[in-house]
Amino acid sequence: MPRRHTTEADYQRRLLRAQQVLQERLDEPVDPTALARVANFSLHHFHRIFRAQMGETVMEHVRRLRLERAARRLRADGDVRLLEVALDAGYESHEAFTRAFIARFGVPPSEFREQPASRVLDWQQAHAGGPGVEVRVRTHPALRVAFMRHRGSYADVGQLWQRLMTWAARHGFLGSEPVLYGVCPDDPAVTPEALLRFDACVAVAEDFAATDEVEVMTLPGGTYAVGLHRGSYARLGETYLEVIGRWFPTSGYEPAPDAVIEHYLNDPERTPEEDLLTEVRVRIAD
Secondary structure, X not given: OOOOOOOHHHHHHHHHHXXXXXXXXXXXXXXXXXXXXXXXXXXXXXXXXXXXXXXXXXXXXXXXXXXXXXXXXXXXXXXXXHHHHHHHOOOOOHHHXXXXXXXXXXXXXXXXXXXXXXXXXXXXXXXXXXXXXXXXXXXXXXXXXEEEEEEOOHXXXXXXXXXXXHHHHHOOOOOOOOOEEEEEOOOOOOOOHHHOEEEEEEEOOOOOOOOOOOEEEEEOOEEEEEEEEEOOHHHHHHHHHHHHHHHXXXXXXXEOOOOEEEXXXXXXXXXXXXXXXXXEEEEEOO
């Protein structure tokens, strides 16, 4: 029998397909057989491989994503009822949700909602009374992208971008128009740094399919609050806070619990760092 040559990168790409299904169907019952099939593993081995590569079981992964989404929603929407958040997170009662929330975040959800994140407090003190970022409300259509994923500190995404750019150039996806996006599904104030997800994306045609090197997804269309960030990518977090922490509370809108989208408007290889322009797009709740 010929030997199959697989690599850790191959395993990670296959597991990413399962993660996509879980992320897109977070409110649906988990189907291990379907997940194993999507990742092209036998059900017998799928759970062990997932846990070894991800550091958590499938159900631990799902419960964590649901609780982190609930935590983001609590801070984004001060009027939402706790029972509604609990039910959306998959818990049948306020009490069960509270126990799970305390186990994950160390405080009850009601207290968590009233406590600003430490990075928000630091930012507020540093920018008290300062000028806000220019924010506009715009409608964007859905967009098909090919992407590669990084897990861990946002400071370490450089190698991921090099891989994606090499792939995109080889396949003719780098034209004169800005086509590069970053997708940040997690909030560093909620998700441990080692588990933060970042997707480096390039726009592709609607009929483009996943390959052995990249996965595909559709960035949702809708109405977005769009803040224009000027300067280093390392300071993008400040613009996130300007849009979410300063603009939204006075806008009359609520942010949706979707991933934040970064749209890179110029080429960092040919643009001085201080002249880099990036749109920070936060979808507005329907």
